[in-house]
Amino acid sequence: MDFEFSYKTRSEDIEKIRNSDCDVLVIGGGITGAGVANILASNGVSVVLVEKGDFASGTSSGSSKLIHGGLRYLAQGEIMEVRGLLKERDYLTANTDIVKPMDFHILVDQYSWKKGTLKFGLFLYNLLSGKFSIPKFTGNKGLYPESVEGFFQYQDSYTDDSLLVISNIVTSKMHGGICLNYVEAEDFEETDEGIIVTLEDKISRDKFTIEPSVIINAAGPWAGVLSEKLGLDLEQGLKLSKGVHLVLPASKVPVKNAIAFRSHIDKRQMFVIPRGEVVHIGTTDTFTDSPDDFGVTEDDIDYVLKSVSQLFPSVNREDVITSYSGIRPLFGEGKDPGSVTRDFELRQKGQVLSILGGKITNYRTASRDAASMVASMLRKHLRVKGLPVLEYTRPDLGIPERIEYEIQHECPLFPEDILRRREAARIYSLDMGKSMEPVVKEKALETGMVKR
Ligand SMILES: Cc1cc2nc3c(=O)[nH]c(=O)nc-3n(C[C@H](O)[C@H](O)[C@H](O)COP(=O)(O)OP(=O)(O)OC[C@H]3O[C@@H](n4cnc5c(N)ncnc54)[C@H](O)[C@@H]3O)c2cc1C
Structure with missing residues (x-):
């Protein structure tokens, strides 16, 4: 593949958009923002996506990684x-x-x-x-x-959630979209001509502005924080719920297939999901006030371990290799997190379109609906049918070559971006990616991604 998307093109792209304008600014590089940026770029719309951390560093790398209809939602009558x-x-x-x-x-x-x-x-x-x-x-x-x-x-499907996000981001880039990780949308100034957005490059601490015709709030659990900054009222508001998964060796939970069961503690649906050398077990579902409340507490670990011990009684605290968590952005009514709909909703006010709620599984639907609204906001005809399509696929390479390829085509800026999200070895391997660290560091230095 002869295109480049790396720390080098990132610097060039920042120069291109510095103090300029664009059709659409997408705020948030999770699955929601990535999907819509993919459709817009595929239509030749000038789109800039900014992500304050690495791509997929929010909820979209903290999910159960299932692509499913959600059997549980049937019991709630959510048939459509x-x-x-x-x-x-x-x-x-x-x-x-x-x-x-x-x-x-x-x-x-x-x-x-x-x-x-x-x-x-x-x-x-x-x-x-x-x-x-x-x-x-x-x-x-x-x-x-x-x-x-x-x-x-029964059968459902699974994915690698961060790679799904990154594949959409790279496809957007291949079509001329500008996607910037470690750039935060910080401030919004309303003028007679529209909203001027101040962006901050979190690496250089450099600030610059952009004047988009349309702003898409795809900030997931941070959508409420962003709405406040934009002076928008989300009426019933976004509800946030933390979900924790534990990672255990496959040898301790030897299963060939995934298991869906209800916890004996509170009859909540839980999953044991085999992922090669390890199994992921989750999840919790507890309301939280903050999108930054990622911490995994001893109570969270206790709940998951106690729940799974009804099936695998010998499993204990020492077996837990690591854990990960994510904050669900839920939009709807419900006394407990489990009863709030997992569907998405779009809200438009002036030049701002917010995409609220949703799941990874229906990101294409949310992206298409959002792109259709952008079409009417820009008064342009956009093709949405059949989109987004993933045009980027990583070739099958050995570890060192693959990491070099990721550095040149998937724009990581730090070794941890590779270990956590390009390879996700931190949660998919028994040694949490430790054996991969030296080769990642070596390639990072060799390619100039990291300075000596
Ligand atoms: C525990 C758990 C399990 C789940 N399991 C599943 C599952 O199995 N299947 C499924 O389909 N769904 C699942 N989900 C739901 C799914 O993960 C989420 O709905 C989805 O990832 C939300 O994506 P998003 O892009 O809206 O949010 P995010 O992925 O959080 O992306 C929003 C991004 O916006 C960025 N951002 C915020 N503010 C700014 C700013 N000012 N400037 C720049 N960037 C900003 C953040 O850094 C973040 O990366 C699960 C969720 C959780 C928590």
Whole structure:
């Protein structure tokens, strides 16, 4: 591939947009911002995306990484939402390399939904994705503790959430979009001509301005903070909920398929998800007041461990390799986080469009709806049907060559950007990426990404 997207092009791009104007400024480089920046650039719109940290450093690297319809949402009566999510799941699974099918066992025990309810729910779940099949119950057969009566098997999909974001960002760049990590939208000044936005390069601490025709607030859990700065009122407001996952060695939780079960503590739906050498177990779902409340507490760890010990009694605190968390940006009513819709909503006021709520699974729908609104705001015709498409795929290379490729095509600025999000070795490998550190450091120095 002969294009470059690196720390070098980042500096050139900053010079290009310094104190200039553009059609659309997207604030937030998570899945929501990345998807819409991909569509807009593919249409030749002059789009600038800014992300205050690394791309995907917010919620979009802290998810369960499932591309799914959400069986649980059926119980809440969100049938149309589930149908839309399943359509997206099936599209992404069939058309991309980074979304793959995964088998699940949903367990039947004293804490689960009743066997008949589960059977009907799964039947409906399959039907909503266009498949007519009667779910088959299988007895425990010694796979799980005696308290488990058995399970139904079904299929959903999984992905690498940060790579999905980065692939959209790189596709946007390939079409002429400008995507800048470590650049924060700091200040907004309303003038007669429109809003002047002050951006800060978090690396050089240099500040400059941009005058966009349209601003997209795709700041995920920070959308409320941004709305306040923009003088917007989100009425019922954004609700934030923290979700924590634990990472354990696959040898301690030896499963071939993912498991969906309900915690004996509060009957919340949880997952055990195999990811190669490790398994991810989660998640918690607790309201928080701050989008920066990423900390994983001992209570969070305790809850997940106690919940999973009903299936794997020998698992204990020493088995936890690491943990990760994310803050769900939820937009809707609900007394507890689990009851708030996972659907997205668009709000437009003046030249600002906010994308609120949503899931990774339906990012394409949210991006298309947002791009259609941008089209009417800019009074331009934009093609949205069938978009966004991922035109960037990382070639299959050995570790050193792959890391060099990432440095030249995926714009990491620090070794940690590679270890956490390009490779995600911090949460996918038994040694949390330690064995990869020397080669990442070497390549970072060799390519000039990091100075000696
Ligand atoms: C524990 C957990 C599990 C989940 N599991 C799933 C799942 O399995 N499947 C699924 O489909 N969904 C799942 N979700 C939901 C999904 O992860 C989120 O809905 C999605 O990632 C939100 O993306 P976003 O782009 O809106 O937000 P983010 O990814 O948080 O992106 C917003 C970005 O905006 C940036 N930003 C904020 N303010 C500024 C500023 N002033 N200037 C520049 N940049 C700024 C932030 O740094 C951030 O990176 C899960 C969520 C959680 C928390």
